[in-house]
Amino acid sequence: TVVVLGSVNMDLVTTTAHRPAPGETVLGSGFATVPGGKGANQAIAAARSGADVRFLGAVGDDAFGATLRATLDGAGIDTTLLRTVPGPSGVATIVVDGDGENSIIVVAGANGRMTDLTEAELATIAAADILLCQLEIPLETVTAAAHHAGSAGTLVALNPSPVQPLPARLWADVDLAIVNSLEYEQFSSTLGPVAHVVRTLGADGAVYRGGDTELVAGGRRVDVVDTTGAGDAFTGALVATWSQGAAAALNWANAAGALATTQLGASASIPGREQIAAAL
Ligand code: ADP
Known part of the structure; x- marks a missing residue:
């Protein structure tokens, strides 16, 4: 099992020729x-x-919360432990102008309420093969979850995004880091001891480093429509196939990331198994 502990938002996307001045x-x-x-x-x-x-996180008790839960359910994800908390769900207000430039305001909402982990959540993490986290819920919770996973023998995968300073004790529990170029630069001094590091290079593909092993997955030629969500598609595909070995997982994820750029949107553009297999 892959347990994802992280954020869930409703993106409110408005398109306009030009953004309003104050x-x-x-x-x-x-x-x-x-x-x-x-x-x-x-x-x-x-x-x-x-x-x-299995997904661990929180939605609000608003209409968005119900829709977000149904979306995860519809994707075949176990949401038994997804919390519904009083107040708004996380939202991202996105304005895209005629030049394709965007402005984004993220309000954490229910995601910010993940300040501790329940016994059931801890047990789910301990029973998993892989725990996957990002940094859109409180950092103390990510740190505690990673530590719990580490002591239970669950592999800890971290996509340290959005970039922020991280405590050394979190890195000490990370087995697999998935970073884009910006994150790689930011964390280059702390990534050394991490057993497995996968660095994504946009159109140039991705590279893996683990001990003395280095693997390269070259950039795949695709007709790019929208690169939003390519990193998320890559990361999810990588952890899903990680048990098949780094080389197979890297190639699989690289194809998934490339395919995600060929369609508009983040979650809607995430490719499925058949599509990825066909591309390979
Ligand atoms: P992020 O979206 O987090 O900044 P990247 O831009 O590095 O991450 O993209 C993640 C992955 O998506 C890449 O490693 C690659 O597999 C795929 N990808 C992204 N952009 C392209 C592109 N223009 N052409 C082909 N593949 C791409």
Whole structure:
């Protein structure tokens, strides 16, 4: 089992020719609500790659919360322990202008309420093969979960995104780090002791380093439509196939990430098993 402990948001995407200045009102050209959050996106990616996935996190008691839960359920993810807490679900308000530039405001909402772990959540982490975390829920909770997993023999995978300073004791429990170029630069001084490091290179693919082993998955030629969510698709696909060995997982994830760029949106563009297998 892959246990994903992380965020789940509703993305509120508004498109407009130009963004309003302070005090100005403009007419937008479109609006959509799209399930998102790095935790949810990576969980969906892992499930579409064929993994047995359980999600730990929280939604609000608003309408978005019900929709987000149904979205995870619909992806075949076990949401038995997904909490519903009083107040709003996490939301990301996204404005995309005519130049394709975006402005984003993320409100943590229910994600910010994950300040501790229940006995049931801890037991689920201990029973898992892999724990996968990102940094969109409180850092103390990620640190505690990683430590619990480490002592139970559960492999700890961390995608340290969005970038923020991390305590050394968190790194001490990480077995597999999945970083993009920005995160790699930020954490280069602390990644040394991590047993397995996978670095994504956008259009240039990804590289793996583990002990003396280095593996390269070259960039795949695709017709890029939207790179949003490519990293999440890559990460979920990687942990889903990690038990098959680093080389197989790296190639699988690299294909998943590339395919995710060929369609619009984050969660909607995450490829499934057949699609990835066909591309390979
Ligand atoms: P992030 O989206 O987190 O910044 P990257 O840009 O490194 O991460 O992309 C993650 C993965 O998605 C890459 O390792 C690669 O497999 C795939 N990918 C991203 N952009 C492209 C692209 N333009 N062409 C082919 N594959 C891509």
